[in-house]
Structures are given as C-alpha cells and as structure tokens.
Amino acid sequence: MRRYLFPLVIGICGAAVLISLGLWQLRRLEWKEAYLAEIEARIGGTPAALATTFDPETDRFQPVAVAGRFTGDQLRVLSGVKGIGPGHRMIAGFETDTGRRILIDRGFLPQQAPGGTPPEGAVQVTGNLHWPREADEFTPDPDLKADLWFARDVPAMAAHLGTEPVLIVARQVSGDNGDVLPQPVDTSGIPNDHLEYALTWFGLTIVWLGMTALLMWRIRRKTV
Structure with a gap:
C-alpha cells in the first residue's frame, strides 16, 4: 500500500x-x-449630448450625437474587413456647433474605392465614444506625410489633427459619406x-x- x-x-x-x-x-x-x-446595453442606449469631461474607462462606448461640420483634416488607419478586403479607417477632424474639435471615425473605405472625402456642410453624427487600445510597442510609427497610421491611437491622432482626445465611432453620418462604410462599435473585439x-x-x-x-x-x- x-x-x-x-x-x-x-x-x-x-x-x-x-x-x-x-x-x-x-x-x-x-x-x-x-x-x-x-x-451591449450601453452601446444601444439613447444617444446623449457630448459631455464636457470624459473618463476613457467609464465613458467608453457611451452613445452620443453631435452636430457640426467636418474640418477637412483626415487621416487613414490601415485596416481590413472580412469579406471586403484591405482598406483604411477614415478618422476625420470635426468641429461641433459649440466650437469643440473632436475626432470622428467615419468608418471603413475599401482600398479600391474612390473618394473618402468627408461630407461638406452641416451634418449630424450618431455613434459611440471609444478609446481603442490598438497601439503597442510593435506598432510602426505613422507615416505623417501620407497621414497613414497603423493603429487608432486617440491621443496621438488628436495631437496631430489639433483636436480633443475624444473619438466618436460613427454609427450614422448624415449627408454623403461616399463609399465609407460605418463600422459601429460592438463587443466582437472583446475576447x-x-x-x-x-x-x-x-x-x-x-x-x-x-x-x-x-x-x-x-x-x-x-x-x-
């Protein structure tokens, strides 16, 4: 034994x-x-007006609605969508009716699609606040001359375009958004x-x- x-x-x-x-x-x-x-419940909630202060942790995915105009400044983030192929996320500067400058993730533009210029004139954007955690020590530095980035780094992009470090991932953009396909936030990226x-x-x-x-x-x- x-x-x-x-x-x-x-x-x-x-x-x-x-x-x-x-x-x-x-x-x-x-x-x-x-x-x-x-x-999921927070993402699909009723959009609110843009607050004056933010906490990237507690305010992440908060639904918001803003009115204003795109500034014309825009950068591209290398990306891809399953079933479509490679392309770019179009991150544009936006000035609200109250004079605040923020970032709008307009969505995905396929590589072969023409245009991508932000809509002109007054528009309304509905979406969700987001501070993606995509950049790390292995992420290449952006090509600032070509406005080409390899990850959505909100503080760095905001500094480059002269906006607040606030990003709204668009769910809907009024006006002609061209061939840019909105890519609303969801929980698919959370493991x-x-x-x-x-x-x-x-x-x-x-x-x-x-x-x-x-x-x-x-x-x-x-x-x-």
Missing part, C-alpha cells in the same frame, strides 16, 4: 488543482457574459475565451487522472 500512497496523493492533489482552475474559468465566464451584456479555458483544464484533469491510473497499474504489475 505504501507504493500506492505517494502517486495517489499526487494524482488527487493535481486533479483538485486542475478542477479548481476549470471552475474558476466558469466563474469568469459568468462574469464576462454579464459584462458583455452591460456593454471571451473562458469556456475554452475551462474545457482545457477539465480535459487536463482527465489526462492527469488517466496518467495516475496508469502509474498505479504499472506499480501493481511490478508487485505481482
């Missing part, structure tokens, strides 16, 4: 740890689903892999118990 004791204890303890990790991922899954439901992680831990538990049983069987063979 002493020969069985150590591998049995290791097998039970290891399985207990793996099961606890799987259960923790299930709790995380429950929390993430509630979090995503809250975000939710907790179920896969839980299944992985539970699968490892089965493997661990199987290896423990195999070891016990080999010990028994040696003692027979």
Whole structure:
C-alpha cells in the first residue's frame, strides 16, 4: 500500500488543482457574459449630448450625437474587413456647433474605392465614444506625410489633427459619406475565451487522472 500512497496523493492533489482552475474559468465566464451584456446595453442606449469631461474607462462606448461640420483634416488607419478586403479607417477632424474639435471615425473605405472625402456642410453624427487600445510597442510609427497610421491611437491622432482626445465611432453620418462604410462599435473585439479555458483544464484533469491510473497499474504489475 505504501507504493500506492505517494502517486495517489499526487494524482488527487493535481486533479483538485486542475478542477479548481476549470471552475474558476466558469466563474469568469459568468462574469464576462454579464459584462458583455452591460456593454451591449450601453452601446444601444439613447444617444446623449457630448459631455464636457470624459473618463476613457467609464465613458467608453457611451452613445452620443453631435452636430457640426467636418474640418477637412483626415487621416487613414490601415485596416481590413472580412469579406471586403484591405482598406483604411477614415478618422476625420470635426468641429461641433459649440466650437469643440473632436475626432470622428467615419468608418471603413475599401482600398479600391474612390473618394473618402468627408461630407461638406452641416451634418449630424450618431455613434459611440471609444478609446481603442490598438497601439503597442510593435506598432510602426505613422507615416505623417501620407497621414497613414497603423493603429487608432486617440491621443496621438488628436495631437496631430489639433483636436480633443475624444473619438466618436460613427454609427450614422448624415449627408454623403461616399463609399465609407460605418463600422459601429460592438463587443466582437472583446475576447471571451473562458469556456475554452475551462474545457482545457477539465480535459487536463482527465489526462492527469488517466496518467495516475496508469502509474498505479504499472506499480501493481511490478508487485505481482
């Protein structure tokens, strides 16, 4: 019996740890689903007027509506859309009726599509506030001469176009938006892999118990 004791204890303890990790991922899954439901409800809420101050964490995805004019300043962010192909997100400067200058993500312009010039005259934009976290240490520096960027970096883009560090991702733009296709914010970019992680831990538990049983069987063979 002493020969069985150590591998049995290791097998039970290891399985207990793996099961606890799987259960923790299930709790995380429950929390993430509630979090995503809250975000979806916020995204689809009634648009409000643009506030004077913002918190990139608490105000993220807040629906807003603004009226004003595009300034004519615009930059392109290298992007792509499944089923369409490569292209650019068009980020334009916008001056509201109250004189504030902000950024508008007008949407996606396919690479071969002509134009992309912002609408002229008075327009209304409905969308959601967003501060994307796309840039990291591996992101190339923008080509400022060509106004070509490789990630939506709101503070840097705002400094370049002389606006507040506020970005509205357009859901709807009145007037002629050309071939630019609005790309409203949604929760598709927020990872939710907790179920896969839980299944992985539970699968490892089965493997661990199987290896423990195999070891016990080999010990028994040696003692027979």
